[in-house]
Amino acid sequence: MIPGARVAAAIEILDDIETLRRPASDALKDWGLGHRFAGSKDRSAIASLVFDALRKRASSAFLMDDGASRGIMLGALRLARGLSDETIEALFTGEGHTPAQLTSAERDRLKTGDLEGAPAHVAGDFPDWLEPALAAAFGDRLIAETAALAERAPLDLRVNTLKGERDKALARLARLHAAPTRFSPVGLRLPLTPDGRNPSLAGEPDYIRGRVEIQDEGSQLAALLCAASPGEQALDLCAGGGGKALALAAMMQNKGQIYASDDEGRRLAPIYARLARAGARNVQVRPPRKGEDFLADLEGRCDLVLIDAPCTGIGAWRRNPDAKWRIRPGALELRMAEQDQLLAEASRFLKPQGRIVYVTCSLLLDENEERVAAFLAGHAEFRPVPAQAMAERAGLPELSGFASTRGPGLRLSPASSGTDGFYVAMLERG
Numbered sequence: 001m002i003p004g005a006r007v008a009a010a011i012e013i014l015d016d017i018e019t020l021r022r023p024a025s026d027a028l029k030d031w032g033l034g035h036r037f038a039g040s041k042d043r044s045a046i047a048s049l050v051f052d053a054l055r056k057r058a059s060s061a062f063l064m065d066d067g068a069s070r071g072i073m074l075g076a077l078r079l080a081r082g083l084s085d086e087t088i089e090a091l092f093t094g095e096g097h098t099p100a101q102l103t104s105a106e107r108d109r110l111k112t113g114d115l116e117g118a119p120a121h122v123a124g125d126f127p128d129w130l131e132p133a134l135a136a137a138f139g140d141r142l143i144a145e146t147a148a149l150a151e152r153a154p155l156d157l158r159v160n161t162l163k164g165e166r167d168k169a170l171a172r173l174a175r176l177h178a179a180p181t182r183f184s185p186v187g188l189r190l191p192l193t194p195d196g197r198n199p200s201l202a203g204e205p206d207y208i209r210g211r212v213e214i215q216d217e218g219s220q221l222a223a224l225l226c227a228a229s230p231g232e233q234a235l236d237l238c239a240g241g242g243g244k245a246l247a248l249a250a251m252m253q254n255k256g257q258i259y260a261s262d263d264e265g266r267r268l269a270p271i272y273a274r275l276a277r278a279g280a281r282n283v284q285v286r287p288p289r290k291g292e293d294f295l296a297d298l299e300g301r302c303d304l305v306l307i308d309a310p311c312t313g314i315g316a317w318r319r320n321p322d323a324k325w326r327i328r329p330g331a332l333e334l335r336m337a338e339q340d341q342l343l344a345e346a347s348r349f350l351k352p353q354g355r356i357v358y359v360t361c362s363l364l365l366d367e368n369e370e371r372v373a374a375f376l377a378g379h380a381e382f383r384p385v386p387a388q389a390m391a392e393r394a395g396l397p398e399l400s401g402f403a404s405t406r407g408p409g410l411r412l413s414p415a416s417s418g419t420d421g422f423y424v425a426m427l428e429r430g
């Protein structure tokens with residue numbers, strides 16, 4: 001496909017996402033099924049255009065004074081890709097499946113449009129109804145933090161220390177321009193291609209053999225902050241696809257036991273193959289059994305209960321930009337109720353001196369500091385571990401610079417730590 005035809009396809013997919021209010025991944029998949037002539041390079045280039053446009057949907061529409069998919073795409077080609085007027089013009093020729101030629105109004109906007117006077121939700125590219133909650137979390141850094149959440153995210157890998165050292169993986173992946181991550185001692189960061197695609201790992205021996213896992217540096221740090229040590233008993237209550245369980249297994253050097261559970265059995269499905277590939281042998285998967293207290297035998301037995309809680313996912317907006325436009329008022333209250341319930345549930349599995357590590361990939365006070373405060377108010381036997389002590393215990397003292405100023409725990413974000421957004425708090429009993 002010629003570049004302009006890819007842009008036309010991206011506009012069509014944006015329309016589909018908008019009209020049917022469905023996830024970008026579903027719309028992209030359907031488009032691929034209906035256009036079998038498009039090769040994998042075309043499909044990933046189109047996906048990258050769609051994601052660039054979704055990340056900067058509000059600012060692109062403002063720039064072009066046009067909220068339709070075509071206007072958003074034009075704005076994104078300027079704002080996300082920095083394309084010149086001439087380059088954009090060359091994509092919109094109206095020939096050979098490319099989008100129709102630019103109108104004079106569009107040409108004018110590209111020449112003279114800017115973000116001067118844009119309200120915060122446009123400058124930071126987020127849904128306007130979330131402004132009070134985001135402003136409470138970020139204060140005068142509202143636009144800096146949200147604009148960083150509207151940028152592309154690099155591809156991070158966690159080196160699986162069960163299978164080798166970071167330096168060796170770094171050398172083997174030098175071809176992909178891998179560099180060590182700034183904070184995680186087991187992370188590698190791979191730059192994206194200039195048009196925003198992830199480098200392909202599918203054929204990489206390191207990936208195939210489980211020597212590296214795809215995991216954002218922030219998620220790696222959240223796992224490291226659990227300070228899990230070999231021989232401990234750990235329960236990963238919201239294990240999902242197992243990203244953090246795998247990281248814990250490596251930290252524990254396959255010694256002790258990790259129980260990986262989730263209340264949605266199907267979410268656990270990928271974990272089995274991932275564990276095998278990574279050579280993780282101390283993880284017992286505990287799928288839910290309807291109507292049964294299937295974790296009852298773990299009561300009072302765990303040193304660590306990790307709650308990687310369901311949340312609004314605001315910290316991962318760089319990777320799931322469609323999610324930020326699909327989130328609805330009401331979703332936050334639902335998540336908060338689940339978070340309260342999980343915190344309350346976790347304590348029954350702990351040994352007397354055990355610890356809960358509460359993690360979200362949200363940056364809202366309501367889902368983080370305030371949930372922890374609500375839990376502590378009702379559980380006098382728990383105390384929050386200060387952020388500095390958490391960082392030191394994890395062997396990552398430099399993370400104490402990310403201590404929350406609004407309560408216990410640490411906050412990571414694209415603007416501050418250069419990672420996805422995460423909140424991590426540790427609550428110790430006794």
Ligand SMILES: C[S@@+](CC[C@H](N)C(=O)[O-])C[C@H]1O[C@@H](n2cnc3c(N)ncnc32)[C@H](O)[C@@H]1O
Binds near residue numbers: 238240241309342
């Ligand atoms: C943030 S995701 C987990 C990601 C995973 N830990 C990882 O690192 O790859 C949250 C998970 O919590 C699960 N969940 C939601 N409510 C739950 C509950 N009440 N009990 C257990 N798991 C729950 C969801 O099914 C989802 O898989």
